[in-house]
Amino acid sequence: MRINLPTWLTLFRVLLLPVMVIVFYLPFRGANLTAAVVFVLAGVTDWLDGYLARRLNLTSAFGAFLDPVADKLMIAVTLFLLVESHRGGWPGILMAVTASIIVGREISVSALREWMAQIGARSKVKVAFLGKLKTAMQMVALVVLLLQHDAETLRLYHIGEALLVVAGILTIWSGLDYLRAAWPSLRGDSDEVKESEKNSVQSG
Numbered sequence: 179m180r181i182n183l184p185t186w187l188t189l190f191r192v193l194l195l196p197v198m199v200i201v202f203y204l205p206f207r208g209a210n211l212t213a214a215v216v217f218v219l220a221g222v223t224d225w226l227d228g229y230l231a232r233r234l235n236l237t238s239a240f241g242a243f244l245d246p247v248a249d250k251l252m253i254a255v256t257l258f259l260l261v262e263s264h265r266g267g268w269p270g271i272l273m274a275v276t277a278s279i280i281v282g283r284e285i286s287v288s289a290l291r292e293w294m295a296q297i298g299a300r301s302k303v304k305v306a307f308l309g310k311l312k313t314a315m316q317m318v319a320l321v322v323l324l325l326q327h328d329a330e331t332l333r334l335y336h337i338g339e340a341l342l343v344v345a346g347i348l349t350i351w352s353g354l355d356y357l358r359a360a361w362p363s364l365r366g367d368s369d370e371v372k373e374s375e376k377n378s379v380q381s382g
Contacts, residue, residue, distance in 0.1 A: 183234075185241040187227035191248045194220045195255050202259050202324070214324040220252050221317055250284050256320050257281060263327050269339065276346040280316065283353045290360055297363060308355055312348035319345055 181189070198216040201209055227245065231237050257277040264273045322338030357364075 182231075182236040182238060182241065184227040184231040184236050185238060185244065187223045187230070188241060188244045188248050191220045191223045191227075192244075192251060194223075195251060199255065199259065202263075210325055210327055214321050217252075217256060217324055218321060224249060224252070246288070250288070253284065253316060253320070254281050256324065260320070260323050260327060272343065273339065276342050279346045280349050283349045287353055287356050290356060294360055294363060308348065308352040312345055312352050315341055315345040315348060 194216055198213050198220070201216060202213045203209075224245075227241070231241060257280060261270075261274050261277050264270050319338050319341035322334055322341065326335035326338060
């Protein structure tokens, strides 16, 4: 298998994650800024690999598989870091609950898309504007939180917390939107499910 440039960028994004974790915990001045820069760099590669894949027609099955995995790892790892550093009290509880909602939604929607793909109806749960808005809100919130997680003077951290809560609400909303689109298939009422069940019986 030959790995093309967009896929190399996706792999680079995955490799940036342990770098961000190490920098996040290193006790040096500006560690928070460095961690935020690494996160932003990973986000830039996310946009760039998709752009190059479309522009240069360099799509691949491995790249299509790896790209969403890298995206979800980037969000989940960053959330885990922030939850671990944000212990105690209602703010810590709110952060943990919001992070759990976001990660839980990503797992659920990924499983839903995989199942819909198996019955040939993946297009019904394709990424919509609401999902893109949720992702953008998450990215901005996480950059602010990484930048401010150990700062005592500039309280932009509270803005980051608020943005993350808004992202959590959008996460629930978009997740319900995907579920609504897939509900006929989940109930077994759609033609795709009936055809899939018919083929399963015939092959059995």
